[in-house]
Amino acid sequence: MTPLLPPPAPALPASIFLLGAGGLGCAAALALSGLPGIRLTIADPDRIAISNLHRQILYSSGDIDACKVEKAANRLKTLSSPLEITPLVARLDTPEAIAGAARGHGALLDATDNFPTRFAANDAAIRLGIPLVHGAATALAGQLLTILPGRSACLRCLFGGPPPLEGPTCVNAGVLGPLVGEVGWLMAMETVKLHTGTGQLLINRLLTIHALTGRRRAVPLRPNPRCPCHHQPGPATP
Ligand SMILES: [Zn+2]
DSSP states (O other): OOOOSOOOOOSSTTEEEEEOOSHHHHHHHHHHTTOTTOEEEEEOOOBOOGGGTTTOTTOOGGGTTSBHHHHHHHHHHHTTOOOEEEEEOOOOOSHHHHHHHHTTOSEEEEOOSSHHHHHHHHHHHHHHTOOEEEEEEEBTEEEEEEEOTTTSOOHHHHHSSOOSSOOOOHHHHOBOHHHHHHHHHHHHHHHHHHHHTOSOOOOSEEEEEETTTOOEEEEEOOOOTTSGGGSOOOOOOO
């Protein structure tokens, strides 16, 4: 593959912070689990529910009510994953909390399930100056975007901020397990590209996926020069 971008030069490029151990997080972690040389921190406060099992592929019916991140870490270790995995039981839903926990990592993967936390993850990555891989899946639609702070469009460049109403979520609208898996694996692929500095990152292109039609679109985006992401002081020192 031809390098099309210089590596984003994170402080610790082999250290990944995965925010969310739900369907997206399970798929992304599993896809990353065969890669040597990566340290992975998985953060999530929740416990495993039976209604989640169809899409949260690291868990089984015997895990109900167990802590997600601890089960995820144990499951990956039983697969002889070369990953060094740190589970973090914490509800991180503000830029300050996410930035505090993710500081020192080379990239942030947003595998959360609601708009306010997605924008908090966006702001945390901007604050830390580390790449963000954003993935989302609800009902029949998924999307993916990689953000290089100060160098490519962020979620606020695109949307400004969270919508006033939450809108459809996996809780009230459901989501197809295969769609979640696809988006999660693509998040891992973006991470591999970040890690190796090869390929074409999904920057300034929002990939949208429709589960039933199979249609994919890469919607072109432009950074908004008035967005706060262009006025940050730069990467923080870990
Ligand atoms: Zn922006």
